[in-house]
Amino acid sequence: MSAGIQLTGLKKTYRTSHGPIEAVRGIDLDIAPGQTVALLGPNGAGKSTTIDMMLGLTRPDAGTVTLFGRPPEQAVGSGAVGAMLQSGGLMRDLNVRELLLQLASLYPRAEDVDRTLELVGIREIADQRTQKLSGGQAQRVRFAIALVTNAELLVLDEPTVGMDVESRHAFWTTMRRLASGGRTVLFATHYLEEADEFADRVVLMAHGEVVADGTPNEIKAKVGSRTIRATLPDVSPEELERLPGVTAAERRGSGIVLACSDSDEAIRALVAAYPQASNIEIGGGSLEEAFLELTA
Amino acid sequence: MTYLRYELLRTIRNRRFFVISLGFPILIYLLVAAPNRHAGSLAGTGISLRVYYMVSLAAFGSMNAVLAAGTRIAAERTTGWNRQLRLTPLSTRAYFATKVATGYVVACSAIALLYAVGGGLGVHLKATDWLEMTGYLLIGLIPFAALGILLGHLVTADAVGPAVGGAGALFAFLGGFWFPVGKTGVLHYVAQALPSYWLVQAAHVGLGGAGWGREGWLVLAIWTLVAARLAMRAYRRDTARQ
Numbered sequence: 002m003s004a005g006i007q008l009t010g011l012k013k014t015y016r017t018s019h020g021p022i023e024a025v026r027g028i029d030l031d032i033a034p035g036q037t038v039a040l041l042g043p044n045g046a047g048k049s050t051t052i053d054m055m056l057g058l059t060r061p062d063a064g065t066v067t068l069f070g071r072p073p074e075q076a077v078g079s080g081a082v083g084a085m086l087q088s089g090g091l092m093r094d095l096n097v098r099e100l101l102l103q104l105a106s107l108y109p110r111a112e113d114v115d116r117t118l119e120l121v122g123i124r125e126i127a128d129q130r131t132q133k134l135s136g137g138q139a140q141r142v143r144f145a146i147a148l149v150t151n152a153e154l155l156v157l158d159e160p161t162v163g164m165d166v167e168s169r170h171a172f173w174t175t176m177r178r179l180a181s182g183g184r185t186v187l188f189a190t191h192y193l194e195e196a197d198e199f200a201d202r203v204v205l206m207a208h209g210e211v212v213a214d215g216t217p218n219e220i221k222a223k224v225g226s227r228t229i230r231a232t233l234p235d236v237s238p239e240e241l242e243r244l245p246g247v248t249a250a251e252r253r254g255s256g257i258v259l260a261c262s263d264s265d266e267a268i269r270a271l272v273a274a275y276p277q278a279s280n281i282e283i284g285g286g287s288l289e290e291a292f293l294e295l296t297a
Numbered sequence: 298m299t300y301l302r303y304e305l306l307r308t309i310r311n312r313r314f315f316v317i318s319l320g321f322p323i324l325i326y327l328l329v330a331a332p333n334r335h336a337g338s339l340a341g342t343g344i345s346l347r348v349y350y351m352v353s354l355a356a357f358g359s360m361n362a363v364l365a366a367g368t369r370i371a372a373e374r375t376t377g378w379n380r381q382l383r384l385t386p387l388s389t390r391a392y393f394a395t396k397v398a399t400g401y402v403v404a405c406s407a408i409a410l411l412y413a414v415g416g417g418l419g420v421h422l423k424a425t426d427w428l429e430m431t432g433y434l435l436i437g438l439i440p441f442a443a444l445g446i447l448l449g450h451l452v453t454a455d456a457v458g459p460a461v462g463g464a465g466a467l468f469a470f471l472g473g474f475w476f477p478v479g480k481t482g483v484l485h486y487v488a489q490a491l492p493s494y495w496l497v498q499a500a501h502v503g504l505g506g507a508g509w510g511r512e513g514w515l516v517l518a519i520w521t522l523v524a525a526r527l528a529m530r531a532y533r534r535d536t537a538r539q
Binding site for chain 2: 093099108
């Protein structure tokens with residue numbers, strides 16, 4: 002039994018008035034203790050649903066979750082999990098310090114509240130009522146709520162949404178310091194840079210599935226810096242992937258899409274090997290665009 | 298314990314809620330009972346008007362205070378706070394216990410204030426009668442605590458006001474808070490099946506009578522069990538993102 006986090010065959014379909022939506026279509030994930038993992042993907046990739054199932058907030062249609070060898074409810078009940086949810090108001094009529102003291106009282110190994118306020122940089126708003134906070138301040142309080150637990154596992158669902166550049170920077174500086182303490186951290190984001198800078202491992206999700214899983218460098222190589230599109234029927238993606246400079250190939254009808262680590266080398270090789278290729282386009286340039294390309 | 302302390306603190310800080318919960322029943326009591334403070338037996342119940350309405354309004358105020366747990370729960374659900382709470386080690390039992398305890402603190406304040414005003418209007422009872430009456434009231438509130446939690450988990454924040462207010466008004470009206478329920482007729486049977494009816498019957502203690510018999514205990518037990526069971530089910534189901 003793994004001591005970390007294990008997701009096995011997770012599936013979830015939501016019934017809506019427009020018919021069923023398969024939010025998560027079968028996810029297997031094994032996270033070792035102490036790892037910092039980014040769950041990267043565009044909106045609607047199934048990240049939040051996966052996190053909800055991981056935390057026991059949503060019951061999966063199929064599959065199992067274990068956190069440190071236990072079902073999520075038990076791990077949560079023992080105070081092993083600190084979470085920062087994506088949406089969610091704060092309870093009103095308490096000030097920030099009181100709210101943190103109230104929650105900290107529930108955890109067996111809680112962090113000191115004043116230390117947490119200091120760490121997150123919100124000591125100056127400690128005496129403000131929660132209903133009077135700005136969006137960015139509330140987001141930092143949510144972060145403090147996750148940290149005051151002093152839990153072994155931190156789960157952060159899009160933690161920097163709604164933060165300005167400066168707070169985002171401060172947030173990741175704090176996180177980096179924390180993660181070095183041997184905690185397991187899992188965060189969802191749709192910013193490739195955040196995943197790249199901060200995670201040991203990036204799990205790329207699209208359409209409810211894991212489409213890539215590796216170190217940030219491996220993911221970047223796979224996503225590539227540019228893409229080549231061309232009309233080229235009757236050549237298999239496997240053959241195309243063997244071309245130099247190409248990291249991934251995909252067929253779309255009679256066309257092909259190549260993700261490249263070196264598009265100059267790839268285009269020369271492509272034209273040499275397949276002179277019949279037509280309508281050639283080289284696109285992208287930013288990692289973001291290439292990433293959107295792969296998860297589209 | 299720390300958790301409960303802050304929950305109470307934030308309930309009391311919500312001044313509008315607190316003042317209305319305590320002030321409204323006293324206002325009605327003064328309006329009804331003060332001009333008729335010397336009236337004797339009310340509508341053949343053998344209970345003086347000032348005692349009957351003191352207990353009625355103590356019941357009304359405390360019932361609303363306990364039901365109001367639902368309002369707070371619905372608000373927490375709508376903002377998503379309950380999802381955050383579920384990721385803490387706070388157990389379901391402790392969560393419910395905190396909500397009920399908070400409701401009871403407000404309820405006890407409402408009861409105590411009404412007794413004080415009743416005493417001011419010349420209600421004289423033996424010390425044991427006061428205590429016994431209070432005991433019946435506090436027990437009679439149990440099903441309402443469960444109902445409050447149930448409503449809080451069924452209804453959204455924008456609908457919970459009318460839901461809780463409506464339920465409270467209906468229970469008050471049919472249970473005989475505003476006028477004694479007759480000894481016969483359909484209304485009498487309907488009333489006896491309601492937990493609010495038995496809440497007001499605590500007033501009989503003021504006459505040296507018993508609070509309620511086997512029937513009353515049975516009605517309260519059934520309402521409590523059913524509401525608690527349904528509340529539990531609603532709570533379990535209710536984790537989805539809003």
